[in-house]
Amino acid sequence: MDANQRIARLSAHLCPQKFQSMEESSSLVERANCRAKGGAPGFKVAILGAAGGIGQSLSLLMKMNPLVSVLHLYDVVNTPGVTADVSHMDTSAVVRGFLGAKELENALTGMDLVIIPAGVPRKPGMTRDDLFKINAGIVKTLSEGIAKCCPNAVVNLISNPVNSTVPIAAEVFKKAGTYDPKKLLGVTMLDVVRAKTFVAEVLGLDPREVDVPVVGGHAGVTILPLLSQVKPACSFTPEEIEYLTKRIQDGGTEVVQAKAGAGSATLSMAFAAAKFADACLRGLRGDANIVECAFVDSQVTELPFFASKVRIGRNGAEEVYQLGPLNEYERVGLDKAKKELADSIQKGVSFIRK
Numbered sequence: 278m279d280a281n282q283r284i285a286r287l288s289a290h291l292c293p294q295k296f297q298s299m300e301e302s303s304s305l306v307e308r309a310n311c312r313a314k315g316g317a318p319g320f321k322v323a324i325l326g327a328a329g330g331i332g333q334s335l336s337l338l339m340k341m342n343p344l345v346s347v348l349h350l351y352d353v354v355n356t357p358g359v360t361a362d363v364s365h366m367d368t369s370a371v372v373r374g375f376l377g378a379k380e381l382e383n384a385l386t387g388m389d390l391v392i393i394p395a396g397v398p399r400k401p402g403m404t405r406d407d408l409f410k411i412n413a414g415i416v417k418t419l420s421e422g423i424a425k426c427c428p429n430a431v432v433n434l435i436s437n438p439v440n441s442t443v444p445i446a447a448e449v450f451k452k453a454g455t456y457d458p459k460k461l462l463g464v465t466m467l468d469v470v471r472a473k474t475f476v477a478e479v480l481g482l483d484p485r486e487v488d489v490p491v492v493g494g495h496a497g498v499t500i501l502p503l504l505s506q507v508k509p510a511c512s513f514t515p516e517e518i519e520y521l522t523k524r525i526q527d528g529g530t531e532v533v534q535a536k537a538g539a540g541s542a543t544l545s546m547a548f549a550a551a552k553f554a555d556a557c558l559r560g561l562r563g564d565a566n567i568v569e570c571a572f573v574d575s576q577v578t579e580l581p582f583f584a585s586k587v588r589i590g591r592n593g594a595e596e597v598y599q600l601g602p603l604n605e606y607e608r609v610g611l612d613k614a615k616k617e618l619a620d621s622i623q624k625g626v627s628f629i630r631k
C-alpha cells in the first residue's frame with residue numbers, strides 16, 4: 278500500500294461521510310481531515326450562511342481564531358469556493374464546507390458553537406421587521422437542525438429581525454425539548470461596537486478604552502445605549518446625548534443607505550460577530566469575567582427576552598445582569614423600547630406556535 282492509499286484509508290476510517298462525498302478529491306484534502314480529527318485542541322464552530330456578505334468575512338476571522346480547531350462552513354450556495362479559499366490560510370483550524378439542505382446535519386453534528394448570519398439583508402426604505410417573512414422560515418429550519426444534531430451547542434443568532442428570530446429559535450428548541458436559555462444568544466454586539474466608536478469620537482478617546490452598555494433589542498428605538506453608564510466616567514451635553522443615541526439607533530440604516538441597495542453592514546458586523554464568538558469561546562474554555570451585551574432569555578424586565586450585559590461561561594450566558602441606575606432620558610427610552618420589543622417577540626413566538 279503506498280502513502281496515498283494509507284492516507285485515504287485513514288481518512289475513510291476517521292471521517293467516513295466526508296470520504297464518501299469527496300471520492301474525487303485529492304489526498305491532500307483527506308490529509309487535512311485526518312489532522313482535524315487527531316489534531317490541536319479547540320472548539321468546533323459552524324457558520325450557517327457562510328457564503329454571504331457577513332458569512333465570508335466571518336469565516337475569515339474565525340479561521341484566524343486560535344480557539345477554533347474545526348470550522349464548518351454551511352450555505353445553500355457557493356460554499357465550495359469559500360471553503361477552498363479560506364482553507365488555504367495557514368492557521369490551525371481545519372475548514373470543511375457543506376452545501377445545501379441535505380448537508381445541514383453533517384455541518385452541525387458535534388459543534389460547540391453555531392453562528393447564524395443566514396438570511397436576506399435590508400434595502401433602503403425597509404425596516405428589519407420587513408425581513409421577517411423570509412428570515413423567520415430560514416431561522417426555523419436551521420434551529421430545527423441544531424435541536425436535532427447539536428442540542429448542546431451555544432448559538433449566536435445574527436439573522437434579522439433579531440428581536441423576533443431569537444424567540445423563533447427558542448420556540449423551536451422548546452418544541453424539541455432541547456431549550457437551554459443560557460445557550461441562545463442574539464447578537465447585538467454591533468450596537469456596542471458602534472456605540473464605542475461614536476462615543477469615543479465625541480470624547481476624543483481610543484474606542485478600545487470606552488465601555489458603553491447597549492440594552493433592549495436590535496432595531497430602531499429598541500436599541501438603547503446607556504450613556505449615563507459610559508466608562509471612563511464622563512458627562513455629555515443634552516445635544517450630545519440626542520446625537521449619540523440617534524446615531525447608535527440608526528447605525529444600521531446609515532450603512533444600508535450608504536450601500537444604496539447593495540445590502541447592509543457586513544464588514545463591521547463580521548468584526549462584531551467574531552468578537553462576540555471569541556467571547557463565547559473564552560467563556561466555554563472557562564475564562565473568568567467574560568461580560569458582553571446580548572439579547573437573551575431574561576427576567577430583567579417583564580419581557581421574556583431582552584438585551585443587557587451577560588456573563589458568559591462554560592454553559593453560555595450564565596448570569597444576566599440588571600440594567601443599573603437609569604436617568605430620566607433612558608427611562609423614557611426604555612418604555613419606548615419595551616413597547617416595540619413586546620410586539621416583535623410575540624410575532625416570533627406566534628410564528629412557531631400558530
Ligand SMILES: NC(=O)C1=CN([C@@H]2O[C@H](COP(=O)(O)OP(=O)(O)OC[C@H]3O[C@@H](n4cnc5c(N)ncnc54)[C@H](O)[C@@H]3O)[C@@H](O)[C@H]2O)C=CC1
Pocket residue numbers: 325326327328329330331332351352353354394395396397398399408412415418419434435436437438439464465466467468495540541542543546
Ligand atoms: N444582528 C446584527 O447586528 C446584524 C444582522 N444582520 C443580518 O444578517 C443577515 C445576513 O446579512 P448578509 O450577510 O449581509 O446577507 P447576504 O445576503 O449577503 O448573505 C446571507 C447568506 O445567507 C444564505 N442563506 C439563505 N438562506 C439560507 C439557508 N436556508 N441556510 C443557510 N444559508 C442561507 C444566502 O445564500 C447568503 O449567502 C441579514 O438578515 C441581516 O439583516 C446584518 C447586520 C447586522
Ligand SMILES: O=C([O-])CC(=O)C(=O)O
Pocket residue numbers: 398399405437467528529530532533541542
Ligand atoms: O441595519 C440592518 O439591516 C443590519 C443590521 O442589523 C445592522 O447593521 O445593525
